[in-house]
Amino acid sequence: MSQIDEVRGAADIVKIVGDYVKLRKAGVNLMGLCPFHQEKTPSFAVHPTKQIFHCFGCGVGGDVFKFVLLIENLSFPEALRRVADKVGITLREAPGDESDQAARERGQLYKLHEAAEKFYAAQLTGTAEGRAARAYLADRGLADEVVARFRLGYAASNGQALTRHLSEAGFTPEQMERSGLVQREAERDRVFDRFRRRIIFPISGESGKVVAFGGRALGDEQPKYLNSPETPIYTKGRVLYHLDRAAAAIRKLDYAILVEGYMDCIAVASIGVENVVASCGTSLTENQIRLLARSSRRVVVNYDPDSAGQAATERSLALLLEAGFEVKVLALPAGLDPDSFVRRQGAEAYRKALSLSPTYMDYLTDRAAVEHDISKPEGKVAAAGRVLPYIAQVPNPVLRAELASRLADRLRVDGRLLRQEIERAAGEKRREIRMEPQWAATRVTPAERELLRALLEDEKLADELLPALVDEGVLEGLAAEALFRQFREARRRGEKLDASSLEDQVTSEHQRLTYECLLDGGEAPDRVRALSCVIALKRAKAEREREKLQTAIREAERERNQEKLGELLRAKDKLVKELSQLGRP
Numbered sequence: 001m002s003q004i005d006e007v008r009g010a011a012d013i014v015k016i017v018g019d020y021v022k023l024r025k026a027g028v029n030l031m032g033l034c035p036f037h038q039e040k041t042p043s044f045a046v047h048p049t050k051q052i053f054h055c056f057g058c059g060v061g062g063d064v065f066k067f068v069l070l071i072e073n074l075s076f077p078e079a080l081r082r083v084a085d086k087v088g089i090t091l092r093e094a095p096g097d098e099s100d101q102a103a104r105e106r107g108q109l110y111k112l113h114e115a116a117e118k119f120y121a122a123q124l125t126g127t128a129e130g131r132a133a134r135a136y137l138a139d140r141g142l143a144d145e146v147v148a149r150f151r152l153g154y155a156a157s158n159g160q161a162l163t164r165h166l167s168e169a170g171f172t173p174e175q176m177e178r179s180g181l182v183q184r185e186a187e188r189d190r191v192f193d194r195f196r197r198r199i200i201f202p203i204s205g206e207s208g209k210v211v212a213f214g215g216r217a218l219g220d221e222q223p224k225y226l227n228s229p230e231t232p233i234y235t236k237g238r239v240l241y242h243l244d245r246a247a248a249a250i251r252k253l254d255y256a257i258l259v260e261g262y263m264d265c266i267a268v269a270s271i272g273v274e275n276v277v278a279s280c281g282t283s284l285t286e287n288q289i290r291l292l293a294r295s296s297r298r299v300v301v302n303y304d305p306d307s308a309g310q311a312a313t314e315r316s317l318a319l320l321l322e323a324g325f326e327v328k329v330l331a332l333p334a335g336l337d338p339d340s341f342v343r344r345q346g347a348e349a350y351r352k353a354l355s356l357s358p359t360y361m362d363y364l365t366d367r368a369a370v371e372h373d374i375s376k377p378e379g380k381v382a383a384a385g386r387v388l389p390y391i392a393q394v395p396n397p398v399l400r401a402e403l404a405s406r407l408a409d410r411l412r413v414d415g416r417l418l419r420q421e422i423e424r425a426a427g428e429k430r431r432e433i434r435m436e437p438q439w440a441a442t443r444v445t446p447a448e449r450e451l452l453r454a455l456l457e458d459e460k461l462a463d464e465l466l467p468a469l470v471d472e473g474v475l476e477g478l479a480a481e482a483l484f485r486q487f488r489e490a491r492r493r494g495e496k497l498d499a500s501s502l503e504d505q506v507t508s509e510h511q512r513l514t515y516e517c518l519l520d521g522g523e524a525p526d527r528v529r530a531l532s533c534v535i536a537l538k539r540a541k542a543e544r545e546r547e548k549l550q551t552a553i554r555e556a557e558r559e560r561n562q563e564k565l566g567e568l569l570r571a572k573d574k575l576v577k578e579l580s581q582l583g584r585p
């Protein structure tokens, strides 16, 4: 038995999930509120005998390792280790194992970042150059306590300090280069620090471990902000600055404040408004939105009011609306960014402005009303045109209609016309989506679904039915065809039909389908029902063929090809007989 199986066997998913989610018994399953998306009615299911979880809302699912991996934001080996610790199993090191190798490499990188963070922090107080930087920070209103809390540091201008320090600490040149903190100059074959003469902001992943750094130029050097490159532990657009510390407050208050930069984030958090995160330079990505959605689906966007900030705000807003977020916008007065606003006007003023943040639609309408003269018909049309596309993006139709009415009131136009216009725009948007290949699960017939579940539950039945299903071509053209074939291959190799071990071999759609089938609830499948599903699939296949034949027959009639026609009609007769043997549905 592999170590993975050993740990899986010893762990109880109900208990481990129960540490994070309140679960209630519902039939064979346990249900709770999904920790990976915001919801009010439980759609997160745990199957105690299969030892799997699945959310019918957001589609996430897997075994106990996957759960720990997602909720703690760990790599697979780390999640394995975490679960092993929980159940008291000591893992053997398996040298040469590639995933272990990768985990070790990541482990080294975390250690290197930790060492670098301490070094940068010490530079800020321990060197003359660092003290000058410290004075600059003090001038920006950052107290010692804040500098310590955000673990700010300083990178010296000489370009060798960190390289020398890491090398003395025993890190190899390869490790240093892989971290991106040290760069190689090819021509002269020497290495030097990436960050020079910059204030250093450590960037942590959700677990709180430092994964990258941001550096702000102390003088007029360009770029003003420089970040770590991507490494095995850091992917741009997959980290939100300060989320590791803010997550608890965001969950508690059920909303997040989204700002642009490190300094904005620190300024807001240091006045005790803890539920703040920064997207940091990049415009907000879908991955960042997904990260945020685990804690709350309500957000106040507080970007810089300059024109670049405006554009970034509107791009972010479109993405957030599509993800079903409830969005407010805080545009601070006098063109101030959060950092300067807090410094000049103080904590109370910021809290007050925050509490008055208008909803996104009101914000947009206000702006449109400023840009256009809404006392004139052309102005109304232009203003409505500015706001409509955003309303059309809101996924919930009831909310969409309400927003349309509010916009109509504000512009004093006919609400019915405006709602029609929005439904037309929203319909177009949905049609666009429908053009894309449909999600397999939505095309899966009930017979397919039930058969999948029966095969997953009963291996003997799988061995009895799968070979014929594949060989006789019954599955051809089905939405889950590839999944059935994977089952067959797995059984051929003598593997268990186990949802979590199949995970690497099937597409994410099919993975989701597998979990849905297993957590379906309802009666347990049995052989008789499974056989009736097979018959239903055979009938569906025969009917598809009959349609094809019918088209070919019409073609042959047009061509007056008597020989071909006779052949086709005989084939059709045969099919009709087969169909009658399969019985009526």
Ligand SMILES: [Zn+2]
Binding pocket: 034, 035, 036, 037, 044, 055, 056, 057, 058, 059, 060
């Ligand atoms: Zn969910």
